[in-house]
Amino acid sequence: MKYKDFREFKIERTCNKKLKRYKSYKKYLRKDFHERCAYCNTWEHMIEPLKFSIDHYVPRKVFKNIDKTLDNNYNNLMYVCPKCNREKSAKYEGNIHNLEIKNNLFPNPVEEDYNEIFFRNEYGGIDSSSEKGRKMINELKLYRPLYNIVWLAEQVFTVRKKLKKKIKDENLSIASKDKLKEALLKVDEYYIYLCELLKKCYENK
Numbered sequence: 761m762k763y764k765d766f767r768e769f770k771i772e773r774t775c776n777k778k779l780k781r782y783k784s785y786k787k788y789l790r791k792d793f794h795e796r797c798a799y800c801n802t803w804e805h806m807i808e809p810l811k812f813s814i815d816h817y818v819p820r821k822v823f824k825n826i827d828k829t830l831d832n833n834y835n836n837l838m839y840v841c842p843k844c845n846r847e848k849s850a851k852y853e854g855n856i857h858n859l860e861i862k863n864n865l866f867p868n869p870v871e872e873d874y875n876e877i878f879f880r881n882e883y884g885g886i887d888s889s890s891e892k893g894r895k896m897i898n899e900l901k902l903y904r905p906l907y908n909i910v911w912l913a914e915q916v917f918t919v920r921k922k923l924k925k926k927i928k929d930e931n932l933s934i935a936s937k938d939k940l941k942e943a944l945l946k947v948d949e950y951y952i953y954l955c956e957l958l959k960k961c962y963e964n965k
């Protein structure tokens with residue numbers, strides 16, 4: 761059952777630079793992908809200091825003897841979390857000889873609207889009611905419970921932001937502020953706990 765949209769923004773490619781090494785695009789990808797994984801939408805700050813990487817949408821193994829320009833073609837690069845990077849690796853379905861940036865196993869996170877394919881279900885998990893969505897969920901193992909924890913951490917982070925804002929309210933009495941500060945400490949603790957748990961899930965191969 762659909763509970764919420766999959767993401768709250770659209771990924772847009774804003775970098776027009778032509779760089780020699782694909783790795784040099786990392787800071788541009790980071791910005792264009794809103795510091796989130798192209799496929800699972802995990803926010804990179806939640807798993808720090810673990811690092812996100814660059815994924816070749818059409819994998820290097822597939823294009824290496826056919827079209828080397830795909831190595832540093834910005835349109836073939838995605839910003840990804842360590843889990844998706846590992847699971848996707850060289851998985852590919854399509855015809856590389858068509859010279860298109862296409863990979864039938866994974867809907868293109870920039871060109872396709874993920875909110876039309878994926879959603880968060882009532883447990884916070886990543887879900888889809890379409891065949892192509894389910895295919896990607898299976899390929900990247902997005903059915904793992906860790907994505908429910910990501911969702912929970914997102915909710916806690918939102919509460920944290922609201923509390924912080926409320927504490928700054930000048931009309932609030934000192935006693936009320938103190939109560940909110942106490943609540944914020946507990947929420948902070950819980951958020952940190954969830955992020956630690958996530959990191960453990962991420963480190964566990």
Ligand SMILES: [Zn+2]
Nearest residue numbers: 797800841844
């Ligand atoms: Zn991911």
